[in-house]
Amino acid sequence: MPENGILYLLGTIDTHQKIAQLADSRKISLSNENPGPRGGIWAQATLENGRKAIVLAGSDVQGLQYAIYDYSSEVLGIDPLEYWTGKTANMVSDNDLLVFENRSIAPPEIPILCYFENDVDELANYRGKLLEYDWETYTEMINSLVRLKYNAIQLFDMLGRPEFFLREAYQKLKPDYDIDIKYIEKLIDYAHLKGMKVQIDMSLGYKLYQLNENEASCWKENKEKWIEAWTYYLEKTPVGKCDIFSLRPRNQVWDWEYKSTCGEDKTEVFNEVYAEFGKLIDRHNPDAVKVLICYHDGMEIFNKDFNPPKDFIVAWSDNGWLGFEYLPESTKGYNFGTYMHAGFWRNHTVPDPCPELIDETMTHFIDTYGANKYLQVNGQTFRLFILNITAFSKVAQSYKDFDGEDFYRKWTRYYFGEDAAEYVVSAYKHLHQAQLNEDGYVEILYRIKMYHQHLKTDALIENSESYQRAFSEDLNQRMAIIDSAWEFVEKGKELDKSKAYFYHDQVELPVLLIRQLLNYQFELQNVSLARDRYQKTGNKLDKQDALEKIDNARMLLEEHIATRMRGDMNPKWKNWYNPAIRRPNNGFPELEDLLEIKNVAEEL
Structure with a gap:
């Protein structure tokens, strides 16, 4: 064994003789049954030569694995999701490595x-x-x-x-x-x-x-x-x-x-x-x-x-x-x-x-x-x-x-710091609420597809099955909720302590994407209503209103496509949001559709 530095003993009683000896002499509390399969321990133990060691051990190999990973996360500050989050650990001193109480890590309650x-x-x-x-x-x-x-x-x-x-x-x-x-x-x-x-x-x-x-x-x-x-x-x-x-x-x-x-x-x-x-x-x-x-x-x-x-x-x-x-x-x-x-x-x-x-x-x-x-x-x-x-x-x-609420607080503090955490939680809660009635991003795409189908015909609203499928009674409510989420995103961004890509990629961008898509859906609904008014009254101002709203819808869709093409700030995820490689469920709106929609409206 090395004479200097921090000594770690890693293993199980079946794979590591020194750990088995410590268990036999009751210097550590570990057996195949305690804490049990997939369970492990952290302990500080004194060896025969008087030297202290940190023992990370398990009742089985998987328990050892979890003991090491938990210690790495909680004591060394290593993010289990570092590859995905970009959060790196800070330097820790030798003394910090010893700042923990002996712990028995129970096996997970759900075995699979x-x-x-x-x-x-x-x-x-x-x-x-x-x-x-x-x-x-x-x-x-x-x-x-x-x-x-x-x-x-x-x-x-x-x-x-x-x-x-x-x-x-x-x-x-x-x-x-x-x-x-x-x-x-x-x-x-x-x-x-x-x-x-x-x-x-x-x-x-x-x-x-x-x-x-x-x-x-x-x-x-x-x-x-x-x-x-x-x-x-x-x-x-x-x-x-x-x-x-x-x-x-x-x-x-x-x-x-x-x-x-x-x-x-x-x-x-x-x-x-x-x-x-x-x-x-x-x-x-x-x-x-x-x-x-x-x-x-x-x-x-x-x-x-x-x-x-x-x-x-x-x-x-x-x-x-x-x-x-x-x-x-x-x-x-x-x-x-x-x-x-x-x-x-x-x-x-x-x-x-x-x-x-x-x-x-x-x-x-x-x-x-x-x-x-x-x-x-x-x-x-x-x-x-x-x-x-x-x-x-x-x-x-x-x-x-x-505890879901406690988990929320700890997770957001860990990644974004104390000051930003409450705003991230609020933004996330509003993002959840904005998907009420099970209308997530891909379901909104379905509604948009139905609007496109309706507006490519000259059918009145009440005669259009596509319009009925597209229409959302709670759209105004959802837009108000996502606007509130965006306000919390902007407040949290100012206070984010990580100053890393992760805030943009994990908090800001998802809220922005669904907000933009809801705005586009809303404008298509406005086009439908304006066009319907014109068809029923013949008022040319309504037709002009519909045509202007189609142009506005085009700008909103261009903006959304540009957001997707820019995607994440972390270059690791370049191309992720490219519509060409997205999962194709419910399609994706195309700018060419709006040309056809405008042509139909002009010919009414």
């Missing part, structure tokens, strides 16, 4: 905390290799997740989800799309290397091996094909190396309700499907974890006569906004968990920060249904959703100790 890599387009696209992570991005995401104590990841997009090669928008984006089996195996191996389990949903539409839609919609006539596909995954692809296997009682190609094309009863189908699937997984890997992910249609039949084998964990899904369309009438004796959204496809581009709602929802669901055996978190493009992703990690550690 699984990150779901889903809807990752911008994260996979921004560096140029479309629909596939570059190695640095993926490994840094895994590293950060492990530091946050996520111990599993579900790979989905990287397996070749069906949209990537069947949907027109993706065919235009990457007409030669394919997957790299060796690269998928590399992704799995790296997650395993970092101590994570890997989960795979065994749906049947992946580029890996896919059934067609007809085969996936009739179990009784295609049972052998379903089993053949699952077997192929397990025996012929890297999926066989995975640890957790999930299945949804839904359509097995597309993410929608199962509607049999051959007259089957859905409940009977999935009782048989899960029995066969369970036996197949048991033969392949008796130690594998099996998970039933219940969306609203699965919940409905679970509350009736759908009863998979009892060794499946039942994960109840929120509706994307931390609410539930159905609640369990009974857990039926199953181990229960949840599938929750830190982000959702309908907000995707702009986050919906809501740690207080996470606190309220998770506490109620765990207390009521004992749903603490599994937690899956959908993080969309990861970096924009890190506040909610971190909040869920704290819930999994100890949901009773998690």
